[in-house]
Amino acid sequence: MARIVILSDIHLSPTHGFFWDNWCVAREFANTAKADAVIVNGDLTINGPDSDFEIAFAASALGKLRTHALSLPGNHDVGDEPPGQDPDQIIDADRLARWNRSFATDRFNLDAGDWRLVGVNAQLFGSGLEREQAQDQWLDEQLRTAGRPTALFLHKPLFLERPTDDVVSPACMVPSVRTQLLDKLSRYGVRLIVSGHLHQHLDRTFGGQRHLWLPAVAFAAPQAHGGDGRCGVTVLDFSQDNVEVTIERPRGLISHDLAAIKGHGRYQFLRDMPPSPPPYAG
Numbered sequence: 001m002a003r004i005v006i007l008s009d010i011h012l013s014p015t016h017g018f019f020w021d022n023w024c025v026a027r028e029f030a031n032t033a034k035a036d037a038v039i040v041n042g043d044l045t046i047n048g049p050d051s052d053f054e055i056a057f058a059a060s061a062l063g064k065l066r067t068h069a070l071s072l073p074g075n076h077d078v079g080d081e082p083p084g085q086d087p088d089q090i091i092d093a094d095r096l097a098r099w100n101r102s103f104a105t106d107r108f109n110l111d112a113g114d115w116r117l118v119g120v121n122a123q124l125f126g127s128g129l130e131r132e133q134a135q136d137q138w139l140d141e142q143l144r145t146a147g148r149p150t151a152l153f154l155h156k157p158l159f160l161e162r163p164t165d166d167v168v169s170p171a172c173m174v175p176s177v178r179t180q181l182l183d184k185l186s187r188y189g190v191r192l193i194v195s196g197h198l199h200q201h202l203d204r205t206f207g208g209q210r211h212l213w214l215p216a217v218a219f220a221a222p223q224a225h226g227g228d229g230r231c232g233v234t235v236l237d238f239s240q241d242n243v244e245v246t247i248e249r250p251r252g253l254i255s256h257d258l259a260a261i262k263g264h265g266r267y268q269f270l271r272d273m274p275p276s277p278p279p280y281a282g
């Protein structure tokens with residue numbers, strides 16, 4: 001048996017502290033959950049693609065976790081792959097270097113109980129960067145040598161409705177790139193694919209492959225995609241041949257309404273909001 005706690009979309013910032021209290025609740029939960037590891041599944045920050053301070057702040061906050069933590073970047077940390085949500089924040093080498101200065105790596109391989117857990121940088125897929133190819137080769141190697149049930153973790157979901165969708169949307173992976181990745185995952189028999197980004201929980205199986213969407217820690221789903229949009233923390237209990245998924249909503253975790261925070265569209269991005277630093281960011 002192995003227990004993994006996943007905190008997704010925590011969206012921390014030293015200048016915009018809307019979600020700091022939710023982070024404290026989630027951190028406390030993770031610290032007392034008797035987990036073997038904590039995975040932080042992307043969107044650790046609000047304006048990471050343009051702020052050294054912000055990425056360093058998130059890294060320092062994660063230092064307060066008392067369980068081994070594995071962090072993956074999201075679009076709010078290293079930028080989006082093209083075409084992206086925001087043309088001014090597309091992933092590039094400088095943004096990746098900023099992440100690496102605080103987190104050292106943007107991928108992981110963890111053998112937990114009877115399973116192999118592999119985490120990758122979702123934003124590299126379709127980026128055309130050199131590191132995309134390097135990650136691809138590394139992923140092949142991790143899957144090829146697994147010899148046990150395998151789960152993949154990444155920030156963005158591979159698709160919204162079905163694996164054959166052809167809509168290009170910043171909400172999920174670019175279709176042509178996703179087809180190649182799905183082929184690879186099927187070839188190696190990957191059983192579980194875990195993603196964040198949409199801030200909603202949904203658990204579906206297609207062709208024997210389970211696709212689990214995670215709730216966010218920071219704020220409720222801003223767009224409906226068929227899942228439960230309330231905030232939450234996810235616990236995965238891996239046994240020999242199965243994984244049990246539990247969504248926890250510890251007391252004090254508030255499902256913030258993003259539109260209300262942004263003044264119902266008055267500010268396009270959270271980073272445009274007037275500063276409101278977290279009160280006790282320590």
Ligand SMILES: [Fe+2]
Pocket residue numbers: 009011043076197198199216
């Ligand atoms: Fe997010």
Ligand SMILES: [Fe+2]
Pocket residue numbers: 043074075076155196197198
């Ligand atoms: Fe995201």
